[in-house]
Amino acid sequence: MNIHDIKKEFPIFDDKIQNNDLVYLDSANSSQKPRIVVDRIYDFYTKEFSNVGRSVHYLAVAATNLYEQTRVSVQKYINAKDKDEIVFTKGATEAINLVANTFGQKYLSEGDEVLLTELEHHSNYVPWHFLRKAKNIKIEFAEINDDGEVTLEAIEKKITNKTKIISVSHLSNVTGAILPIKEIVQLAHSKNIPVLIDGCQGAPHLKLDMQEIDCDFYAISGHKMYGPTGIGVLYAKKKWLEDLPPYQGGGGMINEVKKEGITYGELPNKYEAGTMATAQVIAFNESIKFMEKIGIQNIEKHEKELLDYGLEKLRKNNSVNIIGNPKEKGGVISFTIEGVHPHDIATILDEDGVAIRAGHHCCQILHDKLNLPATARASFGVYNTKDDIDKLDEAINKCKKIFNL
Amino acid sequence: MDLKDLYQEIILDHGKNPRNLGKFDNYNKDAKGNNPLCGDNVHVYLRLNENKKVEDIAFEGHGCAISMASASIMTDMVRGKEEKEVKEIVTDFLGMIKEKDSLETNILKDDEKTKLMSLSGVKQYPMRVKCATLSWHTLTSALDNSDQIVKTEE
Numbered sequence: 001m002n003i004h005d006i007k008k009e010f011p012i013f014d015d016k017i018q019n020n021d022l023v024y025l026d027s028a029n030s031s032q033k034p035r036i037v038v039d040r041i042y043d044f045y046t047k048e049f050s051n052v053g054r055s056v057h058y059l060a061v062a063a064t065n066l067y068e069q070t071r072v073s074v075q076k077y078i079n080a081k082d083k084d085e086i087v088f089t090k091g092a093t094e095a096i097n098l099v100a101n102t103f104g105q106k107y108l109s110e111g112d113e114v115l116l117t118e119l120e121h122h123s124n125y126v127p128w129h130f131l132r133k134a135k136n137i138k139i140e141f142a143e144i145n146d147d148g149e150v151t152l153e154a155i156e157k158k159i160t161n162k163t164k165i166i167s168v169s170h171l172s173n174v175t176g177a178i179l180p181i182k183e184i185v186q187l188a189h190s191k192n193i194p195v196l197i198d199g200c201q202g203a204p205h206l207k208l209d210m211q212e213i214d215c216d217f218y219a220i221s222g223h224k225m226y227g228p229t230g231i232g233v234l235y236a237k238k239k240w241l242e243d244l245p246p247y248q249g250g251g252g253m254i255n256e257v258k259k260e261g262i263t264y265g266e267l268p269n270k271y272e273a274g275t276m277a278t279a280q281v282i283a284f285n286e287s288i289k290f291m292e293k294i295g296i297q298n299i300e301k302h303e304k305e306l307l308d309y310g311l312e313k314l315r316k317n318n319s320v321n322i323i324g325n326p327k328e329k330g331g332v333i334s335f336t337i338e339g340v341h342p343h344d345i346a347t348i349l350d351e352d353g354v355a356i357r358a359g360h361h362c363c364q365i366l367h368d369k370l371n372l373p374a375t376a377r378a379s380f381g382v383y384n385t386k387d388d389i390d391k392l393d394e395a396i397n398k399c400k401k402i403f404n405l
Numbered sequence: 406m407d408l409k410d411l412y413q414e415i416i417l418d419h420g421k422n423p424r425n426l427g428k429f430d431n432y433n434k435d436a437k438g439n440n441p442l443c444g445d446n447v448h449v450y451l452r453l454n455e456n457k458k459v460e461d462i463a464f465e466g467h468g469c470a471i472s473m474a475s476a477s478i479m480t481d482m483v484r485g486k487e488e489k490e491v492k493e494i495v496t497d498f499l500g501m502i503k504e505k506d507s508l509e510t511n512i513l514k515d516d517e518k519t520k521l522m523s524l525s526g527v528k529q530y531p532m533r534v535k536c537a538t539l540s541w542h543t544l545t546s547a548l549d550n551s552d553q554i555v556k557t558e559e
Contacts, residue, residue, distance in 0.1 A: 339421070341469035343443060344412075347530060351408050360444040373444045373467050402412050403421075403470075 003302050006294065007383045009034040020353025023388045028173045028201060028332050028379030029357050030223045034290050037227060040283040052278055053252055053269070067278060070285040071268070077288050078218070079209040080235055084267040087234040087241070088281055092200045093123040095219035095234035096167070098271065099196050100127035102244040103165060110136040113162040115193075117142040117150045117179075118369050119172045122362040124198040128167065138162070144369060148175030148324020152183045159191060166195045170202025170218075174363050174375065175324030176307075176332035178206070185215050194240070200224055204381075205303055205330050207296045210235055226382075227287035228280040234271070241267050248273040299382050303331035306380045310389045317396055319405055323375055331380035334361075337396065340403045342376040348402060349376075349395040356392075410526035411533070412470065415478075420470030425463045425480035432461070436550060438543030440535055445472050449480075449543045457488040469536050475524055476540035482517055488548060495541050501525060502537055 007013050012032045013022055024032060044066075050059035052067045068083075075083040089095045108114070114128045118141045131137050140163070142154045155166065166188050171178050181197050188195045194216035202208070203220045210218060217240065222231035246253055246264050250273035255263040264270050291299065310333050314320045323334040337345055342358035349356055358376045360367045367373065378392055432450035439446040445468035452460045462480045467473075479498075483491045490512045497510040498521060508518045527537045 341473075343445075343469035343533070343536065344471070347411070347533060348408060359442065364444065367444065373446075402408065403417065 003294065003298060003382070004385075007385070009036070009290070010383050011035050011038065013383070017353055018350075023352075023354040023391045025354060025356045025378040025380065025384065025388060025392060027204070027224070027381030027384075028361075028377065030229070031204060031226050031381045032383065033228070034226055034287075036286045036290060037283050040286045041228060041279050044279045044282050049279075051275055063278065063282075066282045066285075067276075070281050070288070073285050073288045074220075074233055077208070077292065078203075078220075078235060079211050081211055082238055085210075085235055085238050085241065087236065087268050087271040088276055089232040089234055090230055090277060091223070091232035092198065092219040092221035093127075093232070095217075095232050096124055096196065096198060097127045098234055098247045099167075099217050099219075099236070100131060102247055103194075103240075104128075104131040104135065104137075105245055106243075108135055108137050108164055111138065111162060112164045113138045113140050113160060115140045115142060115155070115158050115163050115166045115168075117155070117168050118144045119148070119150060119174060119177065119363060119366045120167075120169055121173060121198065121200065122364070123200075124167055124169065124196075125365065137164075141365065142168075144175070144177075144366070147177075147326050148172065149177040149326040149328075150179055152180050152187060155184050156187060159188075159193070163191070163193055166193055168195070168197060170197050170199045171205065171330040171332075172324075172326075172363075172366075173201050173332060173379075174334050174361050174366055174377065175326055176329040176334075177324060177326035178202075178328035178330055180328075181215065182213050185213060189214070201330060201332070204291075205300060207300070216240055222280065222284050222287065225284075225287050226290055227284040228277075230277040231280040231284050238267065241271065246270050246273070250274040252276075294382060302382060303380050303384075306384055306386065306389065307331050307333070309386050310378065310380075310392070313389055313393050314396075317393060319400060320396060323370065323372075332377065333379070334375040334377040336372065336375055337399065337403075337405070339405055340399055342374040344403070345376045345396070345399055348399040349392070352391065352395045352398065354388075354392055354395045407529075411530060413523045413526065415520065415523045416470060416474040416526075419474035419477040423464075423473045423477035425477065425484075426465065427463050428465055429461055429463055432463075434547045434550075436543050436546035438539050438546065440468075440539055443468075443536075445469065445536065445539060447472070447476055447540045447543050449476075449540060449547045451544075451547055453488060453548075459483050459486055459488070459491060464540060466540075468539070469533075471524070471527060471533055471536040472539055475537045478520055478524070479540050479544065482513070482521065483544070486512065491544070491548065495545055498524075498541055499538060502528065502534060 050063040052064040140158045196217035197215045200221045204225045218235040220233040223229040253273040319338045346358035435450045447466035451462040454460045527533045
């Protein structure tokens, strides 16, 4: 697949949006969907629909097989040891909540510490905050440095003999910093501390190898990987999924239900209660195939080129201030313009069809640290081109003109 | 949609140089407001005298040009007005931003109405309406909660 033809695979770019060609620079928020993913949902509902894992009729068996095929695709894609280490969730948020809830129930008690970082998304803070309230645990934050990175040393500094789990981002959705997760896992494991990686921004952009990273948990968001909304993945080492209690109770996750007691199902059913987002899981397989066809190395290379081009261009633009300067950085450029609030930037850019995000990007702790109430953010996907960045730059100039800068 | 309707000169002026920004000592009513989604916040302080007249009013906070301009124009406009007049102006303004084409209150002079109408551009930008209305809702909270700061979050 030619990287230059990829935009054509995405129907959203076929038509004008508000009379403009769409310049979509909000993929860190959610990516657009290739035609094969959209078509797969339609085809499943129109030709193949049935609930999975319950009935024995033809459609039910076929749907179950399709559903399980995605599990195997994900397993291979992230190089997990076993397909039972793949649990489907409604998103990365649910994946992190699942771990915080079940690990918290079993292993955390008053005074124990959970170690996060200052650049975590709210979805990797709030679930742990629940435990702070319920169990009186403590939450520690490894600090960011002036470049907007979290170093291994910053993590090490906050580890104490009370640290029970470390939960960190793979790639910051604000500064773009790529954390040294392999080293963090090695360090944590040398102290017998398990590690959860919030892979929302990592999975769509970086090569993943669970056996090499060796983390205990890795949370993935489907809709940021060119997949449907309502689907996420929790990768967890089998020993944890066997050891931890179930998360939600309901149909499909049980073994035997009696008045006197209940036994739970085998993996991975134990963590998939109720009817799951079947069509989305099945369509997510197409997202994985789409990314495999391009090749993650090619995606990484393409996005790195865009990033370098974008950084060079925006650095030359007076009054644009780029947030963070990490050495290892993904395709995210957060910025401010002196004298123009990010919301005004976003509205003015939108007028020219340039879609960015403005606000705190669900990272208030980080913005407090940076002493900024909000930032503007352009983030890249596989369909972006250098032309998109030129249009961003032009729209920023228009913004400056309106505000007489 | 036209950006010129949204970013009129008066908005840019008040957004850049907000009037009544800061805090004064002898306020007797105040309230905080925030937009959790975008992180904007405002803190309105005012002093009602024994005749229920707004003797002084000011605000602290940060936000976009629209929200700063709106708070700036609002504080200018309600200073010297009686509490019930303030409430009528607030209701009229919020009604205009929401649905009505013009302002109906007789309390404001024509040039004041023109000033307020400069904020009507947000009607074309549904996501920005809350920027224009935040300080006005906070003013209402301040008037209704005399004894303590209104906390929108725990």
